[in-house]
Amino acid sequence: MSHLGGIADDFTGATDLATNLAGRGFDVVVVTETGLDAIEQDPGVRARLSGYEAVVVALKTRTAPVPAAVDASLRALDALRALGTERIYDKYCSTFDSTDEGNIGPVLDALTEALGVERTVVVPSFPDNGRTVRGGILSVHGVRLEDSSMRTHPLTPMTRSRVAGLLRPQSIRSVGEIHTDTVDAGVAALREAIAAVDADYLVVDATSDQHLATIVEATGDAPLVSGGSGLALGLTPRTPRSATPMTVTAGRRIVLAGSASSATQGQVRHAKERMPHRQVDVRALATDLDGELDAIATWATQQPEDGPVLVYAVAEPSDLIASVDAAAAVERLLSALAARLSGADAGFTRFVVAGGETSGAVVSALGLDELVIGPRIAAGVCWASGTTDRAGTGIPVNVALKSGNFGTEDLFSTAWKELHA
Numbered sequence: 001m002s003h004l005g006g007i008a009d010d011f012t013g014a015t016d017l018a019t020n021l022a023g024r025g026f027d028v029v030v031v032t033e034t035g036l037d038a039i040e041q042d043p044g045v046r047a048r049l050s051g052y053e054a055v056v057v058a059l060k061t062r063t064a065p066v067p068a069a070v071d072a073s074l075r076a077l078d079a080l081r082a083l084g085t086e087r088i089y090d091k092y093c094s095t096f097d098s099t100d101e102g103n104i105g106p107v108l109d110a111l112t113e114a115l116g117v118e119r120t121v122v123v124p125s126f127p128d129n130g131r132t133v134r135g136g137i138l139s140v141h142g143v144r145l146e147d148s149s150m151r152t153h154p155l156t157p158m159t160r161s162r163v164a165g166l167l168r169p170q171s172i173r174s175v176g177e178i179h180t181d182t183v184d185a186g187v188a189a190l191r192e193a194i195a196a197v198d199a200d201y202l203v204v205d206a207t208s209d210q211h212l213a214t215i216v217e218a219t220g221d222a223p224l225v226s227g228g229s230g231l232a233l234g235l236t237p238r239t240p241r242s243a244t245p246m247t248v249t250a251g252r253r254i255v256l257a258g259s260a261s262s263a264t265q266g267q268v269r270h271a272k273e274r275m276p277h278r279q280v281d282v283r284a285l286a287t288d289l290d291g292e293l294d295a296i297a298t299w300a301t302q303q304p305e306d307g308p309v310l311v312y313a314v315a316e317p318s319d320l321i322a323s324v325d326a327a328a329a330v331e332r333l334l335s336a337l338a339a340r341l342s343g344a345d346a347g348f349t350r351f352v353v354a355g356g357e358t359s360g361a362v363v364s365a366l367g368l369d370e371l372v373i374g375p376r377i378a379a380g381v382c383w384a385s386g387t388t389d390r391a392g393t394g395i396p397v398n399v400a401l402k403s404g405n406f407g408t409e410d411l412f413s414t415a416w417k418e419l420h421a
């Protein structure tokens with residue numbers, strides 16, 4: 001029986017959570033929406049997956065309308081319950097990516113109702129990646145969220161920093177705060193505060209892994225926790241055992257960077273100095289997406305086979321075209337490119353993908369139902385393996401899904417060295 005079930009609102013978030021769980025000794029697998037079909041339909045799949053200590057469902061709901069996000073999350077919950085999971089970890093972004101119409105609140109409302117939970121913690125902090133909450137204010141590397149690069153995010157611009165203030169407009173339930181002094185006072189004090197504060201959702205400060213461990217201990221066996229992936233760093237598997245080994249492939253390598261985040265832009269500029277590279281002509285996509293796809297696919301297959309190549313959307317802030325249509329077209333292009341290049345003819349089997357939305361589109365296009373977690377590349381980023389179809393006749397691939405703002409500048413050229421048999 002699986003112990004922990006994660007529901008992540010995007011794919012990089014799912015592998016981020018899985019990376020931290022694996023780091024704590026959990027045998028963990030990520031399943032996609034097609035993997036949910038298999039859980040629902042196939043008792044054999046249910047029996048196999050319930051052997052994992054943790055199962056994380058990767059949804060693509062971060063920017064989805066509320067009803068779709070709620071439905072998908074409840075479906076994930078049902079599937080996780082069918083695996084016997086006892087605790088649910090609702091994973092959203094460490095920078096609380098959403099708008100006032102966002103779905104973090106509605107999904108929490110739905111999960112608390114379905115689980116019959118009265119209150120739950122809200123903990124976006126992930127100190128290893130510079131995300132901290134102090135006095136209820138979320139900061140990124142010491143800069144208030146509203147003053148960070150997230151202010152100009154193309155899909156979820158973050159213009160306020162108080163987590164409770166971001167959550168309240170989204171939820172029908174009440175939101176309170178518990179600050180650092182209480183967390184510093186230790187498990188018993190925090191437990192008391194959680195019981196005493198008159199609110200359903202409690203935004204709990206955390207600026208260190210020690211704070212996260214205190215929160216995990218204070219929430220004990222709570223059936224639901226919510227946050228970024230940081231809280232996982234305080235969890236302990238019930239039955240530690242060796243992780244399922246990840247398959248390492250030997251095919252060609254490509255970086256697909258659809259993320260517009262500032263860290264990704266730096267990584268793109270760094271990689272451009274070190275590998276063959278090509279920028280997506282975003283304006284051309286509106287009129288001739290197929291032509292651009294053909295051109296980039298042909299270019300990629302003509303590059304030297306022994307090193308990675310880079311296809312990217314944004315290297316400088318001025319490359320960004322603020323339009324939902326442009327964003328959707330970039331996702332379509334990069335995902336179709338991944339599908340085409342993963343075919344036996346082109347022979348690409350190893351993919352670093354930057355950006356949550358982009359990763360969701362790419363993994364879906366590759367048709368991966370399950371991701372087995374492999375070596376850690378950076379905080380919240382790991383290699384994973386999957387098979388491009390479920391019948392067992394597909395092509396094994398490795399993917400590293402990198403959240404937009406995660407990773408050091410050299411990640412696109414150094415990630416590969418973690419990929420060894």
Ligand SMILES: Nc1ncnc2c1ncn2[C@@H]1O[C@H](COP(=O)(O)OP(=O)(O)OP(=O)(O)O)[C@@H](O)[C@H]1O
Pocket residue numbers: 012153154155258259260261264282313314319320321322323326327328329330331354355356357358359402403404405
């Ligand atoms: N030049 C561009 N103009 C407009 N939109 C773009 C452009 N390049 C990329 N995009 C879009 O921006 C969005 C980036 O979202 P994505 O989630 O992939 O990355 P991110 O937001 O940087 O990362 P994360 O969500 O992991 O923090 C995607 O929808 C992508 O298609």
Ligand SMILES: O=C(O)[C@@H](O)C(=O)CO
Pocket residue numbers: 010012013014016017092093094095228229355356380403404
């Ligand atoms: O929590 C984060 O910052 C990431 O896992 C994320 O959500 C990626 O989009």
